[in-house]
Amino acid sequence: MRLETLNEGAAKTAVRGETPTRWLSRALVSDTSAAYAFVAPAFFLLLFLVAYPFVLSLWFSLSDARVGETGSFVGLDNFRRLLGSSIFIQTLQNSMVFTAAALGLKTVLGMALALLLFRVARFKRLIRGAVLLPFIVPTALSTLVWWWMFEPMYSVVNWTLKSLHIVNHDIPWLPDPYLAMCTVVLVNTWRGLPFFAITLLAGLVSIPRELYEAAESDGAGPVGRFWHVTLPLLQPVLAVVILFSAIFTLADFNIVYVLTKGGPMNMTHLFATYSFALGLQSGQVGQGAAVSLFLFPILLGVVFVQLRLVRQSTTL
Incomplete structure (x- = not known):
């Protein structure tokens, strides 16, 4: 099915004067963009649930923060x-x-x-x-x-x-x-x-x-x-x-x-x-x-x- 779609697309672009190589590269670019779009929600979810708490924990470890207080930087x-x-x-x-x-x-x-x-x-x-x-x-x-x-x-x-x-x-x-x-x-x-x-x-x-x-x-x-x-x-x-x-x-x-x-x-x-x-x-x-x-x-x-x-x- 995928091969037939590519062949049909190549035939249509040949009629319009566009080379098959250029059409194929454009199709790959669009597929790559779609892949990034599908991965993006999971990436941002991990960024929010893992990266942000880790950075926040790193800041807390370098401060004298207490419950209810922001604290100040104390180094190590x-x-x-x-x-x-x-x-x-x-x-x-x-x-x-x-x-x-x-x-x-x-x-x-x-x-x-x-x-x-x-x-x-x-x-x-x-x-x-x-x-x-x-x-x-x-x-x-x-x-x-x-x-x-x-x-x-x-x-x-x-x-x-x-x-x-x-x-x-x-x-x-x-x-x-x-x-x-x-x-x-x-x-x-x-x-x-x-x-x-x-x-x-x-x-x-x-x-x-x-x-x-x-x-x-x-x-x-x-x-x-x-x-x-x-x-x-x-x-x-x-x-x-x-x-x-x-x-x-x-x-x-x-x-x-x-x-x-x-x-x-x-x-x-x-x-x-x-x-x-x-x-x-x-x-x-x-x-x-x-x-x-x-x-x-x-x-x-x-x-x-x-x-x-x-x-x-x-x-x-």
């Missing part, structure tokens, strides 16, 4: 105060531990779940749909259910453990600093596991069966086929999944805020929760914005490393 004072704050250093450590632990668990468990789903033959559509439920349910709502499960007074987990005579006392899942970190890592892993499993499952489906048959004919067992066929071919997919999950995990807010609000003793504060506590709850907008901007170079480094890994894996 907010960043110096944060680097000298023990709570911020603790938040930085918490964010690294939280992200590394959650990513490790999601990678291992997500791969195992993807392999399991790949081998399921009966009711596979129903099972794969059910696996997505933790990712579909609103984060705040599902995390509130987890809070009920671990909250000391109503903890169904403690009740189950005591009923099975595994423990004889209530375990302080949320009041204990170290158990609280384990709890938020567990909930984040549960929340992000479907993303890993379904994406890796899509990668598994795309691997040609002939490669497995060739490896099996060479004497490779299940472990050998996984290490020499599955894992190398899944590296590009795995790198992209880890990249997106690292960004989402490092910037997590809902899970930690609903479960612990950064406590106890600031042992579960992440960048997002500490920025919220400083900027909105304490009214120190400048320092809160400075905390959020500390995420930018970290995420930039993560993206750079992961994209290099993706490029290397695709060129092998």
